[in-house]
Amino acid sequence: MKNFFKKFRLFLLLVTVISFTNCEDSNEVVSSELTIQQKVALLEESQWLLKGFEDRVMHTFKDSKQFTYYGTNNVFEENPIPGALNFTIEGNLITIDYNFGNINSYELTFSCNNSIVEFSQNGAVVKTLYKRGSNFQQCL
Template identity: 40%
Template structure:
């Protein structure tokens, strides 16, 4: 009888430890990024234009998008013209000058190293985070 009680206590402890070490499903689900989160991610990196990774780089800082031209991945001074960007609802709006204003849906992928800009579900531009491992996602 004593060994039966010990066995029941032992099994109870194992079950208790098993349940106490489980994390909730809430912790495992990826968080949906808000437009503010997406702008913050854009502002934390330098971004290479898909297809021209060694020649065109964009930065997003304090509401201004700057463009750099480079040779073989060496970028120096940005071109003098910057473009204002801001959030509109859940979109990123870039004012390219005059009435040329575009509002994009922004989608990050590959651990936030690739960003795609959409209008009406059509991809218009893809940027890769400079210095990241984005190539592992596209090879």
């Protein structure tokens, strides 16, 4: 009988320890969704490869401009092509001015540890970019 009580106390102690170690601070607010400013910051800190043209087309974002680089076999030109595109943040959207009256707004969705970004309009993915140097292939 003594052995039973020892095992029971050990079990009770184990359950108590597990219960308290899994508790989260109820005052801590955790947001899984990034703000548009955080999304743009992620865009601006990396180089991005265009889906389907990963070895030939790369974009960078800096100072409210999108720059495009062309390359061959993952070797990209040092300087972007002329004609950077301006972008702005409007609400939760990024709006890109493609010039000559072509202006489009997109929702940005990051996935795969922020190594894949999708540009969507009305729920449909329009463009996908992969973070250069990341392991985005593991998520495909």
